[in-house]
Amino acid sequence: MTHILVADDDSIFGSNLSEILKRKGFKIQIAQTMLEALEKASQKRFDVILLDQLMPGAAKAMTLTQLREMDQSIKIISMTASPKVINGCIENRIKPDAVIAKPFVIGHLLKEIEGVLAWSQTDKARVA
Numbered sequence: 001m002t003h004i005l006v007a008d009d010d011s012i013f014g015s016n017l018s019e020i021l022k023r024k025g026f027k028i029q030i031a032q033t034m035l036e037a038l039e040k041a042s043q044k045r046f047d048v049i050l051l052d053q054l055m056p057g058a059a060k061a062m063t064l065t066q067l068r069e070m071d072q073s074i075k076i077i078s079m080t081a082s083p084k085v086i087n088g089c090i091e092n093r094i095k096p097d098a099v100i101a102k103p104f105v106i107g108h109l110l111k112e113i114e115g116v117l118a119w120s121q122t123d124k125a126r127v128a
Contacts, residue, residue, distance in 0.1 A: 002117065003027045003045070007037035008052040008079065017050070020106055026113075034063045041070055048113055051096065053080040064096065075116035079104075 004026050008014040011032060018028040029044070031037035034055050041049065049067065067074055078096040081103070097116045100109055 001025070001027050002047045002113075003029075004113070005029050005031060005037060005040055005046045005049045007031040007034070007049060007055065009033060009055040010052070024110065038063060038066055038070075041067055041074070045071060046074060048075045048077060048116060050077050050079055050109075053078050054082060075119070077109075077112050077116060 002025075004021060006014050006018050006021070006028060007030075008017070009032050014030050014032065018030055021028050029040055029046075031040050032055075037049065037051065037055075040046075051063070051067075064076065067076060075098075076096040077098045077100060079100050079102055081101065097119065098112045100112055
């Protein structure tokens, strides 16, 4: 089973997204701040982190760096409603594995999750 951390400070959005993903067969945990996301990621290995880029608690580049230091294989999908943040993710040297603009169609997010998980399997096959 795929374990996903949904990190979003909008509790209604995070809860709704979590319920949808649970119905799709994913095991979900929720964090409402960057610091809570870092704490949960340090305690458990997640296959994917869905990370809202405009959350309180820490700078996004610092959080991405810390998550990568914990586990280089973790797949991070940044979620944001801000075009400036999307461009910043693309230009930043510490990049998420994918960026998705809010609002999004759940099918698009599921394809992004599927895509980053497929990359993960390709990476594992190369190492073996």
